[in-house]
Amino acid sequence: MTRYRPTVVEVDLEAIRHNVRLLKPPGVELLAVVKADGYGHGAAEVARAALEAGATRLGVALVEEGLGLRERGIAAPILVLSELSRGSEKEALAAGLTPSVYTDDGLGGLAEAAGAIGRPVGVHLKVDTGMHRVGRWPPQAAPAFARSIVEAGLVLEGLWTHFAVADEDEAGTREQLRRLLEVRDALRAEGLEPACVHAANSAATIRFPQTHLDLVRPGAAIYGVDPGGGIGPRFGLRPALTWRSAVTMVKRLPVGERLSYGWRYELERDATVATVPVGYADGYRRALGNRAEVLIRGVRHAVAGTVTMDQLLVDCGDREVAVGDEVVLVGAQGDQRITAEELAAHLGTIGYEIVAAIGERVPREHVG
Numbered sequence: 160m161t162r163y164r165p166t167v168v169e170v171d172l173e174a175i176r177h178n179v180r181l182l183k184p185p186g187v188e189l190l191a192v193v194k195a196d197g198y199g200h201g202a203a204e205v206a207r208a209a210l211e212a213g214a215t216r217l218g219v220a221l222v223e224e225g226l227g228l229r230e231r232g233i234a235a236p237i238l239v240l241s242e243l244s245r246g247s248e249k250e251a252l253a254a255g256l257t258p259s260v261y262t263d264d265g266l267g268g269l270a271e272a273a274g275a276i277g278r279p280v281g282v283h284l285k286v287d288t289g290m291h292r293v294g295r296w297p298p299q300a301a302p303a304f305a306r307s308i309v310e311a312g313l314v315l316e317g318l319w320t321h322f323a324v325a326d327e328d329e330a331g332t333r334e335q336l337r338r339l340l341e342v343r344d345a346l347r348a349e350g351l352e353p354a355c356v357h358a359a360n361s362a363a364t365i366r367f368p369q370t371h372l373d374l375v376r377p378g379a380a381i382y383g384v385d386p387g388g389g390i391g392p393r394f395g396l397r398p399a400l401t402w403r404s405a406v407t408m409v410k411r412l413p414v415g416e417r418l419s420y421g422w423r424y425e426l427e428r429d430a431t432v433a434t435v436p437v438g439y440a441d442g443y444r445r446a447l448g449n450r451a452e453v454l455i456r457g458v459r460h461a462v463a464g465t466v467t468m469d470q471l472l473v474d475c476g477d478r479e480v481a482v483g484d485e486v487v488l489v490g491a492q493g494d495q496r497i498t499a500e501e502l503a504a505h506l507g508t509i510g511y512e513i514v515a516a517i518g519e520r521v522p523r524e525h526v527g
């Protein structure tokens with residue numbers, strides 16, 4: 160479809176490759192987490208770039224996401240990070256998706272579907288070591304469950320867990336790792352040795368080499384989104400995403416005029432006000448009005464007044480601005496940069512949510 164609106168997300172695939180190369184420890188596999196359309200960056204394109212840079216596997220949250228990657232011609236192993244939705248097993252296995260498993264019901268559904276596939280099906284047993292979202296709990300119950308997996312005719316290819324506090328709590332992360340390794344050792348004692356034991360998300364990949372095991376599983380960091388506390392930029396990660404638009408209208412308004420819905424922004428002096436075609440329907444949150452800044456001609460300007468569904472206003476003061484000028488909402492312009500983390504701070508959230516929430520209405524363009 161022809162694009163007429165100048166609003167676009169540009170994703171620098173060379174930044175993705177750089178981040179993957181930086182994150183992949185020698186001798187350890189890297190699974191690139193590309194769920195939620197690659198954290199809003201475009202799953203298939205990111206997956207290809209990550210694989211080119213040394214990733215050997217991909218991770219998704221949903222069967223649908225895995226099938227979407229297969230439709231786009233991606234043949235690499237894809238781990239579904241939660242159990243397959245009931246009813247999806249046959250299609251998922253036929254597409255060669257690798258299931259996670261942790262409940263008796265889930266195992267039952269898988270075993271039935273695997274029987275119809277006619278070739279060995281490898282699965283990854285997920286252990287809940289303290290996150291308490293999904294996974295076999297308590298960890299001491301995992302070895303018996305592993306035996307059921309094997310008895311059901313499936314191949315125990317992986318054993319894994321997910322960290323809850325790798326960005327902030329070393330002792331907590333060590334304890335989760337200890338619980339996982341206890342399961343691994345118990346399995347070993349029974350002669351069961353999953354080829355792939357894994358735990359590390361982005362923060363653990365960067366901060367705790369002892370968690371690398373057979374494979375690291377970063378998401379945010381491959382996009383250059385900070386996993387927490389500024390560790391991403393300090394590690395040398397490069398943000399891959401630029402969200403830009405362009406000025407569509409410019410007005411000179413007198414002191415005292417108030418802007419946008421609710422008239423919540425009043426000009427304290429005569430000012431040039433620019434209109435930008437980005438709104439909360441694109442994922443630029445309404446609460447950013449009167450808080451965030453954008454870049455025009457390399458200068459920071461305030462987002463003035465309420466962000467509307469499709470447009471926002473910018474107070475440019477006495478600076479020159481013209482229709483067609485580039486507006487950067489996230490990313491760099493001149494020597495200025497607005498990070499996803501900066502927007503997140505205005506909203507009491509994390510950079511992950513900012514990039515993942517950019518709407519489908521905004522086209523993704525891939526460069527590099």
Ligand SMILES: Cc1ncc(COP(=O)(O)O)c(C=O)c1O
Pocket residue numbers: 192240321359360361362376377378379380386
């Ligand atoms: C199971 C699992 N592994 C890995 C990741 C990647 O985490 P991060 O983006 O913090 O690296 C996620 C993302 O939330 C996840 O759910």
